[in-house]
Amino acid sequence: MKRDTETKILSNSRKTFTQEQFVLPLLDCLEIEGGRARTRDLCDAVAVKMGIEEATRDEMIEIGGQEYNRFDRTVRWAQQRAKALGLTLPTGKATWELTGKGKEALHRAAPGLVITIFTTADGVALFGRAEEAVAHIDDGSVRLLFTSPPYPLLREKQYSNKAANEYVDWLLRIAETWPKKMTRDGSVVINLGDVMNRGEPTVSLYQERLLVRLEDELGWKLCQRYAWHNPSKLPAPAEWVTVRRVRVKTSLEQLYWLAPNDMPFADNRQVLVPYSESMKSTLARGGETGALRPSGHHLAAGAFSVDNGGAIASNLLSLSNSSSNDAYQRLCRQNDLPIHPARFPAGLPEHFIKMCTEQGDTVFDPFSGSFQTGAVAERLGRKWIGTELHLEYLAGAALRFPHATIHQPQLLHDMKHSSVLL
Template sequence: MKSKRAMPTQQQFVLPLLDCLENVGGSARTGDLYDALALKMGVSDEMRSETFVSGDCTYNRFEHTCRWAQQKAKALGLVAPTGRAVWELTGQGKESLHRATPGLVITIFETAQGIALYGRAEEAVAHIDDRSVRLIFTSPPYPLLRAKEYGNRAAHEYVDWLLRIAELWPKKLTQDGSVVINLGDVMNRGEPSFSTYQERLIIRLEDELGWKLCQRYAWHNPAKMPSPAEWVTVRRVRVKTSIEPLYWFAPNDMPYGDNRQVLVPYSESMRATLAAGGQSGANRPSGHQMNNGAFAADNGGAIPGNLLSLSNTASNDGYQRHCRENGFKVHPARFPAGLPEHFIKMTTVKGDTVWDPFSGSFQTGRVAESLERNWIGTELNLDYFPGALGRFPDATVHQAALLERLRQPETMLV
């Protein structure tokens, strides 16, 4: 028997309410707004007639939910009453149809294993259960000299900003949970020297928050473009930067890890050694004495190093095809699937939960789901959610009509 559809939550009504107001020119009477909301949210006549009793009064459930959404939007400065039963969309309300406003966290879509939240990372954290996350894997917007549309900050502000957000994370992690952060190098303005913001961040995470640094990694992208162009290809006083650092932290106790889950194929020489029954006894130049039969055990693969060599050149993967074919914006700062895959395998087991506070195209969530982990993704730019849906064909979408309006001309997709 088909289950009866539930009324959308009060919070889920806020964005559609703003969208309805924009679609009718920015203002509407309350009754007309309710009709438009019912149509946009797929609320049936039966659901519109539902009532509930509170105290001595009987209320219409749908209209009560709409009124709550109005008042929430008003409190956030997104709408304003302009006359008797007339509501108007504010400038901030229009902006919220593209970029999350403080105080508003909304579920855009979900799967059997994950949930995609529209909101700011520092506020979405309140919607995550304490001690429920085994791994936070994320690549915050890099601090850049020029502002990008996906929300980067200047280098001199970056450490304080990220520290304020990160201090909320340990409570959400299991006691043996991990945080892995991918950060990019940033040059100082006007000269071929680099900011030391990463080092300052690491020191403050330890000194002020008590985090421990478990390991440094480097992501080597052999196909990375020669940049910064001014110093690499124009003046030619520097070589191109082809690695990006990742830092594995323990915010609580020492985290779970198992390098047997990330073994790599043996080299030809190691396979030959195994076939020969191990190495012959010898003294190494370092003074280490090698016993006969050393390295004779086949453990299924070699322990990898902390250099992850992964090209990031995909131009026609499923995500980008979905965006192009449907007119959705492509997130410009994506990492290859192999990056989150390594750390998810290394620091979690099946059934654990992975959270990416700065999800972008939701690559982390897609990889987590493919590895049978649960996931949570947070993103503050609504324009990137329609494209992200291409990674989750079986997702349940809560704001389908709202996402559909974000289709863009082909020339504006990237």
């Protein structure tokens, strides 16, 4: 089924989603909730699945003199669309159930199922659950694990602090399988965004809880904290930033660089950044003149006179995440495949791949999504392994690799032609 290009779209920090793109996450969330859920809970769960920011999640629109939550209306449209296709059924007041046809349309890896979908000369894409696919990776083979796990959401009762603790438990169970697959000097880098506590302008400490347990229970060490500054983010959370104005907008996400075994390999000369104009002038005149700085440090004459090819990078990465028409998205649209809704910019994995690996090393992303990490690794001359839970997103990811060998062409063909979502 072709997408209607005139379908109303929802904007999320300059990324856009067609209403059709909500159907797959809706079905997936229904299955996760045991096949039945209330609409209000589905709206929150879909927001997490699609990486919807608070500003978009809380946006209101006026229709006929009344205000409505725009995101909730879009999810309800997806419910009606799924109902018309026979994928869901209303089973009570604001409660929906996944039908047998809906389960068949949802090409989600079953427990215990791990299949190689496509390969390149340097990479392997696996269809399966992250906690099970890792068993198919050779011990001691991965030098960098870079990933962005799905975030928890603390809005309704099932996304309470208890749920945040359960999320940490879940991620810890998966993470404990990683060190065996890593080289002794391998690194793990995890992108974890902030989550607001329900009903108040405070932030969950789930990241800190995870870090403490990684060290106390698994013996990992924290090498360095990074912050990803996304200048394209909208003011959020709207309730506290634009309505009550008691907080400033959140433009940072956290990345944690961890050592699961011994101290990891790293070389900051591989991620040098351009010199500032001031530094260029200093180099041109042969370095600094001798001086005593206000801090009390003595600056020797001729200091900073050597051109090292660039300045040492900081742990603040400023990268916009606003692309709505890159090659991956265009190819997905041309092939009637769903676009993975939660994507990070290529610059994030690129920094750590350059910093923590060398040519020929292997990079692993257990929550690959659109396989951005694999594409960057291959471009930089590294090998890669990625796993993904949804076959639809693997089909789209394969389009990033024009010379890939498809190992399950019939599976992808049957998925595409049997799915009423596409």
